[in-house]
Amino acid sequence: MPKQGNLEGGRHKMTTEIKPIRPTHLEFDSEEEMNKFINYATSTKKTSDPGLDRLRQLMKTHKRAPERK
Amino acid sequence: MLTYKHISLEHKEAIDGFNCSDEISVELFLKEQALKLHLLRSAVTRLYFDESQNLVGFFTLYNDHVHLYPSQKAKHGWKLPELDLFPAVKLHYIGVDIRHRDRELHRYGEYLLGEVVDLVEDIAKNSGCNFITIEALPSALSFYEKYGFKVSSRQRGNGELYNMVLKLGELEE
Secondary structure: OOEEEEEEOOEEEEEOOOOOOOOEEEOOOOHHHHHHHHHHHHOOOOOOOHHHHHHHHHHHHOOOOOEOO | OOEEEEOOHHHHHHHHOOOOOOOHHHHHHHHHOHHHHHHOOOOEEEEEEOOOOOEEEEEEEEEEEEEEOHHHHHHHOOOOOOOOEEEEEEEEEEEEOHHHOOOOOOOHHHHHHHHHHHHHHHHHHHOOOOEEEEEEOHHHHHHHHHOOOEEEEEOOOOOOOEEEEEEHHHHOO
16 A cells, blocks of 8 residues: 655655565456457457557657667 | 666665655665566666766566456356466566656656567567556556556555556557
8 A cells, every 4th residue: 555654855755565576467347348358468450549659659769778888 | 878787786876876756666676676686587677877877767577477367257257268368578667766857858767668668579579478567556657558558457455556558469560
């Protein structure tokens, strides 16, 4: 659970416990929702989404960082 | 132009000075757990430096799988297809030092996310991988949604964390 931590600069710092390494378990409220996710995961059709378009554009111009010597 | 190095003991001073005080768990992870997990080969951390050799950000990745939660299947008696496990890479933590977040000058958060996607796409060329997964804090949801990640569920019993996925197939030409 997020906790209110110590005061800093007159504001409460929000703190959250460090996440452990663990698999991703997805819970669904209905079978329909679960099947919708499976269909999405297994479909080869591209989704029209402004966020994905932004990422596609970003990756077209992304230049990989070199390793520091 | 940023450069990167894998985390090691030689970076202790830079890590000790890393400031992510608006989300202290990100800072604490880097300072307390990242090196240990990296040396164990359980989770790999890359540190990113600017031209003045300031540590501006980092991210940590590990191999993951998406599992459709079995207790719900049993509870409701749902029929499932054979495929209910999906290989993935989890973006465990990503952080940019608050002193290097001037969006007018640079977009280090966006750049680091580009590095993550680039790396995971490389992995996916040689080993099965459907998704990049994230357990996102509420404060970070809008950032990930801006780049196409979708909320797939809210974690029960884990406070405010949200499971998010980015399907790698969406990025194929």
